[in-house]
Amino acid sequence: MAAPADARLRLETARLTALFGPRAVLTDVSIPFPAHTVTAIIGPSGCGKSTLLRCLNRMHELSLGGWVTGRVLLDGADIYDAGVDPVRLRRRIGMVFQRPTPFPTMSIHENVAAGLRVNGPRTPVEVEQAVERALRQAALWDEVRDRLRGSALALSGGQQQRLCIARALAPEPEVLLLDEPTSSLDPAGTQRIEELCHELKRRYTIVIVNNLQQAARVSDYTAFFYNGELIEVGHTEDLFTKPVQERTEAYITGRFG
Amino acid sequence: MTGLVAALSFAAVLALVLILGHLVAKGASSLDWSFFTKNPVPAGETGGGVANAIVGTGIIVGLAALIGLPIGVGTGLYLAEYGSGRLGWLVRFVADVLNGTPSIVVGIFAWTWLVKPMGHFSAVAGSVALAVLIIPMIARTTEEMVRLVPHSLREAALALGYPRWRTSLRIVARTALAGIVTGCLVGIARIAGETAPLLFTALGNLNFSTNVLQPMQTLSLQIYVYATGPFDEWHRLAWAAALVLLALVLLLALSTRRAMRPRHGSAR
Numbered sequence: 001m002a003a004p005a006d007a008r009l010r011l012e013t014a015r016l017t018a019l020f021g022p023r024a025v026l027t028d029v030s031i032p033f034p035a036h037t038v039t040a041i042i043g044p045s046g047c048g049k050s051t052l053l054r055c056l057n058r059m060h061e062l063s064l065g066g067w068v069t070g071r072v073l074l075d076g077a078d079i080y081d082a083g084v085d086p087v088r089l090r091r092r093i094g095m096v097f098q099r100p101t102p103f104p105t106m107s108i109h110e111n112v113a114a115g116l117r118v119n120g121p122r123t124p125v126e127v128e129q130a131v132e133r134a135l136r137q138a139a140l141w142d143e144v145r146d147r148l149r150g151s152a153l154a155l156s157g158g159q160q161q162r163l164c165i166a167r168a169l170a171p172e173p174e175v176l177l178l179d180e181p182t183s184s185l186d187p188a189g190t191q192r193i194e195e196l197c198h199e200l201k202r203r204y205t206i207v208i209v210n211n212l213q214q215a216a217r218v219s220d221y222t223a224f225f226y227n228g229e230l231i232e233v234g235h236t237e238d239l240f241t242k243p244v245q246e247r248t249e250a251y252i253t254g255r256f257g
Numbered sequence: 258m259t260g261l262v263a264a265l266s267f268a269a270v271l272a273l274v275l276i277l278g279h280l281v282a283k284g285a286s287s288l289d290w291s292f293f294t295k296n297p298v299p300a301g302e303t304g305g306g307v308a309n310a311i312v313g314t315g316i317i318v319g320l321a322a323l324i325g326l327p328i329g330v331g332t333g334l335y336l337a338e339y340g341s342g343r344l345g346w347l348v349r350f351v352a353d354v355l356n357g358t359p360s361i362v363v364g365i366f367a368w369t370w371l372v373k374p375m376g377h378f379s380a381v382a383g384s385v386a387l388a389v390l391i392i393p394m395i396a397r398t399t400e401e402m403v404r405l406v407p408h409s410l411r412e413a414a415l416a417l418g419y420p421r422w423r424t425s426l427r428i429v430a431r432t433a434l435a436g437i438v439t440g441c442l443v444g445i446a447r448i449a450g451e452t453a454p455l456l457f458t459a460l461g462n463l464n465f466s467t468n469v470l471q472p473m474q475t476l477s478l479q480i481y482v483y484a485t486g487p488f489d490e491w492h493r494l495a496w497a498a499a500l501v502l503l504a505l506v507l508l509l510a511l512s513t514r515r516a517m518r519p520r521h522g523s524a525r
Contacts, residue, residue: 059416091418101413105431115417167417 009073010035010205011056011175016070018051018060025051028070029230031223033175038197038206040219040236044256048228049209053177056207057093058086074175091119094168094204095177099184100160102152102167109148111163115171130170137203138166139196158189165196169204176200178208194218212252216240224248277503284500287493296465297479303490307498309465310479314505316467317380317459317475318449321387326441329392333399333437338425340400349400352393363389364454372458380466380473383459387448394447398440402433438516446509450502452477476502 011033018026026048033039041049054060055068058079071078079089094115102111112131116122122130131148135141140162144155152163161181168176178197182190197206197218208219215222216236223233224245232239232248243249250256291306298305332352336345367386372378406429414424430437455461460472461482467473476498483495 057416059412062412062415087418087420089418090416095416097409097413097416099409101407101409103410103413103428103432105434114414118418118420118423164413171418 008035009033010075011207012073013052013055014071014073016052016055016068016072018048018055018066018068020063021065024228026055026228031230031233033205033207034221035205036201036203037220038201038208038218039221039223040215041207041209041223041225042212042215043225043231043251047225049225050179051228052225053095053179053207053209056175056177057090057095059090059095061086091115091171092173093175093177094171094173096161096164096168096179096181098180100157100164102155102160102163104151104153106152107149108144108152108155108163111152112166112170115167119171130172131166134166134170137169137200138162139192139199140166156189158185158192161185161189161193162196165193169200174205176204176206178206178210180209180211182210182214190214224251226251280496280500280503283493284496284498287497288500292494292497297463297494300486300488300491305494307474307476307479307494307501309462310474310476310498311501312465312467313380313459313462313473314449314475314477314502316469317383317455317473318387318445320381320384320469321391321448322441322445324384325388325391325444326395328388329395329444330399330437330441332392332396334403334425334430336396336400337403338421338429348396352396355389355393356397359453360386360390360451361453361456364456364458367454368457375470378458378460378472380459380469380471383455383473383475384469386454386458387451390451390454391444391448394444395440398443399433399437402436402440403429405436406432435517439513442509442513442516446506446513449506449509450477452481456481476505 009032013029013031016026016029017024029052031039041052043049051060054063054066056072056079060066060068068080072080074089074092078084103114106114109131112134113127116127116130132141135144140159143159144150144163147154152160155163161184165176165178165181182193185193194214194217197208200206201220208214210218219236221233222236222239224231224239224243224247226247232243232245234244239248240252243252291304293306293311294308295304295306296309297307332348336349336352339345340348363386366389367382371382371385375382410428410432411424414428415421419428455475455478459475459478461478462472462474480495480498480502483491483498486492
C-alpha cells in the first residue's frame with residue numbers, strides 16, 4: 001500500500017473525500033502518483049474512478065453540489081488551499097475525456113493552440129512550435145501536417161482523441177489525466193493511444209482511468225476502487241499476480257464487476 | 258394518417274402560395290424603376306414610388322437591430338450559462354411575457370416614454386419599440402441554441418484552464434453562432450413587417466427623410482395608408498409595396514438558410 005520509495009512523488013491525495021451535497025462518492029482516499037509513471041485507476045462502474053480524476057484538477061467542484069474534504073498535493077502543495085486559483089491550476093494538469101471533444105468551430109491547428117492562448121502571450125512562432133511539438137508527442141503530426149487549417153471534425157475518432165491529447169499537452173502540463181480515453185475507439189485507435197502512454201510518461205505523470213486489460217498493458221501502478229473506496233494500490237504486476245485484498249482478486253479474476 | 262397530415266401540410270403551403278400568387282398578380286405590374294427610386298406623389302396624381310419607405314424601413318429596422326441584438330444575445334447567453342437561479346427565472350418569465358405582448362401595446366409604451374417627452378413622433382421611437390419586440394425573441398432563441406452545445410465541450414475548455422466567461426464566449430457562443438445568427442435574422446424578418454408599434458412612434462412620412470429624430474416612413478406604414486385610402490392608384494401601390502416587403506422578408510429567410518450551413522463543410 002505504501003508509496004514506492006524509489007520514485008519522487010508528483011501528485012498525491014491525502015484522506016480525500018469527494019461529495020455531491022451530503023452524499024460521498026469517494027471516501028478517505030490516500031494514493032500516491034509518482035513522477036514519470038502511469039497509474040491506472042480501475043474498478044466497476046460507479047466506483048468513483050472518474051470522480052477521483054476530476055478531484056485532481058478541481059473539476060469536481062464545477063459539478064452541481066460537488067465538494068471535497070482532505071488534500072490533494074501537487075509537488076507538496078495542496079491544490080485546495082485558499083490561495084490556489086483553480087483556473088490556473090488546470091493549466092498545469094491536462095485532462096482528456098472519454099469521448100473526443102474537439103472544438104467544432106476550430107481548425108486542427110486552432111484546437112491544439114486553444115490552451116496556449118489562455119496561458120499568457122506568445123509569439124506566433126512560439127505557437128507554431130508548440131503546436132507541432134504537441135502534435136508530434138501525440139503521434140498525430142504526420143497524419144495532419146498537410147491539413148492543419150482543416151476542420152478537426154474531419155478526423156477519425158481515434159485521430160480526434162489524439163488531437164485532444166495534443167491539445168492537453170500543448171501548454172506543457174505536469175500531469176496528464178486520461179478518463180477512459182479509448183472507450184469510444186476501435187482496437188487500432190486504442191493501440192495507438194496505449195503506445196502513446198509509454199512514450200508520454202517520460203515527460204509527464206499520467207493518471208488514467210481504464211479497464212482491467214488496458215491497466216495491465218499500460219500502467220506502472222494500479223489502484224483498485226470499489227464503492228468509492230480505495231481497496232488496493234501497488235505495482236501493476238504485483239496487483240495482478242498477487243493481490244493482497246480478496247475483493248481485488250475477485251475483480252481481476254472476473255468474479256464481479 | 259399519412260394522407261391526413263399530407264392534406265394538412267398541403268393546406269399550409271396553399272395559403273402561402275395563394276398569398277404570394279395574389280401579391281405577384283396584383284403588385285408585379287406596378288414594379289418599375291421609378292417605384293424604387295421616386296417618392297410618393299400628391300394624391301390624385303399617378304406615378305411616384307416608395308423610395309422613402311424602403312430607405313425608412315432599412316433605417317428603422319437597422320437601428321432596432323443595433324439596439325436589440327446585443328441586448329438579446331447577451332441576455333440569452335446569461336440565461337443559458339448563469340440563469341439557473343432566481344434572477345434567471347425572473348428574466349425568463351419577463352421575456353416570455355414580453356414575447357406574448359401584442360405589439361401595439363409596446364407601441365403605446367414607446368409613445369408614452371419617448372414620443373410624449375420628446376414632443377413629436379420620431380424614427381428612433383419606432384426603433385426602440387421594435388427593439389423591445391425583438392429582444393425577448395432573440396434572448397430565448399439564443400438561450401435554446403447555447404443550451405444545445407454539448408456539456409463536454411464546456412468541460413474540455415474548462416479543463417484547459419479557460420476561465421468561465423472565456424469558455425462561454427470563445428467556445429460555447431462560437432459553437433452556437435450559426436443558430437444565434439439564424440435567430441437574429443428570423444427576429445429581424447419579424448419586426449420588418451410590424452405596423453402597429455410604428456403607428457404612433459415613427460408615424461410615417463410622405464417625404465424622403467433620413468433624420469431619425471423626425472417621423473419616417475416604412476413599407477408597412479405605407480401599405481397601411483395606401484390600402485386604407487380611397488384611390489385606385491394607392492391600392493395599386495399598396496400591392497406593390499406589399500410584394501417588396503415580402504421579398505425582403507424572403508431574402509432574410511434565405512440568408513438564414515445560408516447562416517445555418519456549417520463553416521467547414523459537412524462534418525465527416
